[in-house]
Amino acid sequence: MSKQTTYYLVQEDILPDVVIKTALAKELLNRGEVATVKEAVERVGISRSVFYKYKDGIIPFHEASRERIVTIALDLKHESGILSKVLSAVANHQGNILTINQTLPLQGMAIVTLTIETKSMDVDLPLLLENLVSLQGVKKAHLVGQN
Missing domain, CATH: 3.30.70.260 (ACT domain)
Incomplete structure (x- = not known):
C-alpha cells in the first residue's frame, strides 16, 4: 500500500533555513541568474546534497497556484x-x-x-x-x- 502525500501551506518564518535557501537556489536557476546547480548552491550557502534533498518538495505558493x-x-x-x-x-x-x-x-x-x-x-x-x-x-x- 503506497503512502499518500500530504501538503501543507506553511509560513516562511517557521521553515528551516536550508529549505528556504533551496527555494532561493531554484529561483536563481529559473531566472537564469546562474547556469548550474553548483553556482546556485554556492550563492545561497547550501550543499548540493541539501538542494537535491529538498528541491522537489518546496514550491512557492505563487508558483503552486499557477497552472491550476x-x-x-x-x-x-x-x-x-x-x-x-x-x-x-x-x-x-x-x-x-x-x-x-x-x-x-x-x-x-x-x-x-x-x-x-x-x-x-x-x-x-x-x-x-x-x-x-x-x-x-x-x-x-x-x-x-x-x-
Whole structure:
C-alpha cells in the first residue's frame, strides 16, 4: 500500500533555513541568474546534497497556484455592474473563467463563486484576490479550493 502525500501551506518564518535557501537556489536557476546547480548552491550557502534533498518538495505558493484551476468565493453588493467589474478584472489579468455561480441576493449581498484557470495569469493568486477586494462593491474574496 503506497503512502499518500500530504501538503501543507506553511509560513516562511517557521521553515528551516536550508529549505528556504533551496527555494532561493531554484529561483536563481529559473531566472537564469546562474547556469548550474553548483553556482546556485554556492550563492545561497547550501550543499548540493541539501538542494537535491529538498528541491522537489518546496514550491512557492505563487508558483503552486499557477497552472491550476482555483475556486474563489466573493461577497458582492447587490448593485448593477459589480459582477461585470469582477469578471473584467479577472480577464484583465489573463484568468480564464470556467464557471460562475451566484446566489440570490439576501440583505443586499450575493455570494458569487468563480472557477478560474490560472495558467496564463500575469499576477499570483493572492494579488488577484487583493485586486478583487479593492473593487467597489466587493466585500470579501477568498480561495475556496484548487486543483
